[in-house]
Amino acid sequence: MKKVLFLLFSTVVIAQQSNHVDFITALGKVTINDTSKIVEGTVEFEFKVLNSIDTIKIDAQNMEFFNVKLNDKPVPFINSRKEIQIVFPFVKGNNNLTFDYQVKPKQAMYFLGSKATNDLQIWTQGQGKYTSNWFPSFDDVNEKVVFNLDIIFDKKYEVLSNGVLKKEFNQGETKKWEYRMEKPMSSYLLMLAIGKFKKQTQRSKSGVPLELYLEEKDSSLHTTTYKHTQKIFDFLEKEIGFPYPWRVYRQAPVKDFLYAGMENTSATLFNTRYVVDAIGFKDRSYLNVNAHELAHQWFGNLITAETGTHHWLQEGFATYFALLAERNIYGDDYFYHALYETAQQLKFASRTDSIPVLNPKASSLTFYQKGAWALFVVHETLGDKNFKKVIKNYLQKNAFQNVNTQDFFDEITKVSKFNTEKFSKLWLETTAFNTLEANELLLKNKSIQELFEVNKLKNTPFQEKRQYLEKVMQSDVYFKVKEAVLSQIQKESWSDKIKLYELALNSNNTSLRQLLAVTVSNIPENFRLQYETLLLDASYETQEIALTTLWNNFPNHRTRYLDVSKNWIGFKDLNLRIVWLSLALATPNYVSDQDNLQKELISYTSPIYEASLRQNALEQLLFNQILSDEVLRSLVNATTHHAWQFSKFGRDTIRKLIKNSEIRIVFQTLQPTLLEQERLQLQRLLNE
Ligand SMILES: [Zn+2]
The missing domain is CATH 1.10.390.10 (Neutral Protease Domain 2)
Structure with missing residues (x-):
């Protein structure tokens, strides 16, 4: 109830301000310290007063302000910790406001890795998190401003922001990047990203530079990750019929990103899960997200x-x-x-x-x-x-x-x-x-008509529809119709459905074969050889499912399955390596020395890796009941992660584990060795 009242109240205030003041431009000069995680900056706002007003407000969470000047003269201000309020008898006309600020952002700016391990990344997320946590700006989307950022950082890194990179200056070990926008946008679209990025530049038919970034170490994955990017751009520009509204379009994947992608104006960030090779592209293509974030450059940003x-x-x-x-x-x-x-x-x-x-x-x-x-x-x-x-x-x-x-x-x-x-x-x-x-x-659409025909038969006895379904499976109809056949026959007896399963496998369609891999959890011996062919599909997801299912079904063949898959790696989150380690550990006598496998699996729970890999590794360690101090410590560390799915996984798992009094004691003895934030999180869970 309080929250609702507060929201209503703040809307009223915002509505009042935008009737009285129009912010035109913001120029920020920002320095980021990657060790203290403190942002320091100077900001200059140009704004127009439309009607007399005695206070103007700029959202700024938990910031300190210095040298606050209105039209070059010191001016009184109030720092409410949520905003800076400039108190002055404003009358109609143009104004210039400058100040210095300092902040340690609580959210909206994230630090991953470190310079020492050569994997530092810093990136921001405005929508849902509020840019005003790291840059004084406007939480109200209706206040559109031309943003320009100068960013100073270590010259060994690449710094990305919105708009055109006008100039770069080296200053000793640091460098200044000057990014400039020409048109206004809402504050939630302001961004910066820092990392060891390298770009490849293409050009749209209309001449817009398309800057495609990847981390240096992933440079071999450029073509597959960004497949069809230019085609998508040219298509959307033509389809929408309004020229792309910004001067440049850049895209970069960042580690442990909170969403699939974010359409920061002219500078989209996306999740590293879409950084793929040719095989990975089949299951985790960036294409849809690529097109979605690009479409937002009009619908959302313009x-x-x-x-x-x-x-x-x-x-x-x-x-x-x-x-x-x-x-x-x-x-x-x-x-x-x-x-x-x-x-x-x-x-x-x-x-x-x-x-x-x-x-x-x-x-x-x-x-x-x-x-x-x-x-x-x-x-x-x-x-x-x-x-x-x-x-x-x-x-x-x-x-x-x-x-x-x-x-x-x-x-x-x-x-x-x-x-x-x-x-x-x-x-x-x-x-x-x-x-x-x-x-x-x-x-x-004709294939939808065919799908509806198949779906009509859901309750028809199998023998009456068998011939028809076999015909569909052998036809060149769109594979989704064949998938509907597979879903429909799940409950039939093996002797009835085996022919259709074989036809599905013979289709050579990886998606259809993947659905079969998922659908079949109990494999009869007379289908084993056919099912084993799934191990060789060009799909990391199918391979993972097939390996696990075969291992579960045929204990006598486990050694062979593990031999076949021992060099598999899979996606960037090592899905195949992780599942192999887990199954190898769960297979007695497969290796004489399990210690190395265990060590490797535990190593993937380290904070130097992304949350998706860490969670995969932790889940498999739990499955194998490997609960060493290091594993428990990784679980506690997970509870402090900025990605809510991973921190929730950490909390939920610890809650389950501490029901066992012995494990509870181990957690308690770990406490003195933990970081402060970890200790707080663990204490909270132990106190529940
Ligand atoms: Zn969206």
Whole structure:
């Protein structure tokens, strides 16, 4: 209740300020200390007072301020620890505000690795975390400012920020990077990232430089990680019909990123899980995220939803335009089946989810997928030509400003008789999924028609449909239809379904074969040889599933399976190596000396690795009941990690373990050797 009241109150204050003051530019000169994790900077704001006001406010969390000057003269200010308030009888006109600040950010800026181990990365995340934790700025998305950052750091590193890199100066061991923007944006899109990055630059058809960064050590993965990037860019620029709004577009993967990707203006950051080789690309391609974050450069960055209620104007649009970009690469069948699958998810969710799209509290599924579906409905109903006209006009009219759903509807109404009110009620204001209209649109695609035919047979006795299903499996129909066949026959007897399973394996489609690998958990001896062929699939995920399932099913063959897979590595999070170590440890007598395997597995729990690898390793150690001091210490360290999934994993696991009184005592004896933050977290868990 208090929170709600507070939010209402702050909205009122913000609304008042933006009526009185318009911030035009911000120039920051920022130095970051990677050991103390302190940010020091000088900021210069240019702003226009529209109507007289006695206080202006800039969001700034837990900062200290020095040399605060208004138009070159010292000015009184209040530091509320949440904002800096400048107290002055402001009258209409232009002003210049400068000050120095210092802060140790509590969130929104993250430090990974270290210079000593040559793997330091520093990166920021504004959306959901607030840029005002590291740079004085505006939590209100409606205050758009032209941001320019000068960043000073060790010259052996690369520093990325928004906009064009105008100049670089070496100053002894340090270097100054000067990044400049020309157009305004909301503060949550401000970014910086520091690391041992190397770029490859491509150019879009329209001439925009596309800077593709990777860490130096991953340079061999450039082509596979960034596959189709230029094609996506050229496609979206043409499809959207409004030129890419910024001067440059750069992308970089960062360690232990909180999300899949973040569309900081002209400088997207994404998760290292998408840094892949040609095999990894099959299961963890960056392509969809790549297109999604790029689409946000228009839908989100050029035009920004004025409140959370209209969040679908960002996420629904980015999701839909990413799907269009994928359609351009993978074809119509891919597009329609993706929509079919999200329709299934939305239908399922609508049984319990009562929060519709136009609500700031809607789920991600609703904002992203229901939003995308709603836009698909608009696209199909208006027709491609009118839809493109609407999108273009909508962007032109609102460029570099904030928008709400009515702004979009206004453009629709100008080109067609489309009933926006009815549409809004059906797609944006209710959680019920409009299956009737959705199916009508989906069934325009032939392979969806075939899918529906297969699904109609769900309750038909197997012998009556056997021939038909075999025919489908042997046809060249889209593989998703064949997947539906596999899902449908799961409960049939082995003698009935084995022929269809064999046909699936013979399809040579890695996705279909992967579904089979997942579906079959108990393998009869007469299917063993066929199932073993999955071990050799060009998919790290399929290999992991096949190895584990075979090891579980055939104890007599374990040695052979482990021999085949002993040099496997897998994705960058070493999924195959980790599972191999675990299975080798769980196979008595496979190696004479288990110590080395154990040591290697434990080494992957170290904080020098990313959370995904550490968690994989910890899970396998727990599976093997290896609970050395080092393992327990790694678990405690996990509870202090910035990625909530990993810290939750650490807490949940410790909670389970300390139910055992012996392990509880071991945790207690570890306490004096822990870092302060670790000790606090552990103490809290022991006290529960
Ligand atoms: Zn998004």
